[in-house]
Amino acid sequence: MHDHAAVALLINPENPLGEVESKATEVASLAISQQLDVFNARNEIELLAVFAALKQKRMDALIISTDNFFYTQIRWLGALSAWHAIPAIGPLREFAVAGGLVSYAASIPEVFRQAGVYVGRILRGAKAADLPVQQPSKFELVINLKTAKALGLTIPQSLLATADEVIE
Numbered sequence: 001m002h003d004h005a006a007v008a009l010l011i012n013p014e015n016p017l018g019e020v021e022s023k024a025t026e027v028a029s030l031a032i033s034q035q036l037d038v039f040n041a042r043n044e045i046e047l048l049a050v051f052a053a054l055k056q057k058r059m060d061a062l063i064i065s066t067d068n069f070f071y072t073q074i075r076w077l078g079a080l081s082a083w084h085a086i087p088a089i090g091p092l093r094e095f096a097v098a099g100g101l102v103s104y105a106a107s108i109p110e111v112f113r114q115a116g117v118y119v120g121r122i123l124r125g126a127k128a129a130d131l132p133v134q135q136p137s138k139f140e141l142v143i144n145l146k147t148a149k150a151l152g153l154t155i156p157q158s159l160l161a162t163a164d165e166v167i168e
Contacts, residue, residue, distance in 0.1 A: 005034070008063070011065045011067070012067040012069050015069075042069065047076075062088035064090040064091060071092060074094045088102075090102075091104075093105065096147075110138040114134055118131060140164040141163045
């Protein structure tokens, strides 16, 4: 066992935002003296190699970055995390549903609702260029208690109380 948990960050090197997310996570890790290893995957085969490397390097946790490719693989990523017994946080609710430990992400129904409001404004004559850029305002925390139990982890009651959904 390590003095500190060894945390892995999974990014897609072809996503320009992956580098931004990687740097931000590294800064945060340094601030709390947290070991962080960055792993890259851009396709299914590389994802399998990453999970093999996570086991071999005895990583204690995994953060899956936001990425369109990862979104297309989100259920598989949840299943892989559960299969390899790696506590992981993913960017969509479906990740936790598929066996990942935790998901924390913008509420997709709320994002689509906001998009619908914008479409309505444009159809009523607003110019798209004149509408302000909006960030998601509602985020959802989903915790998979079945996965936590399988991993031998106890989720603090205070965290469970803040969750939008707890999978039992």
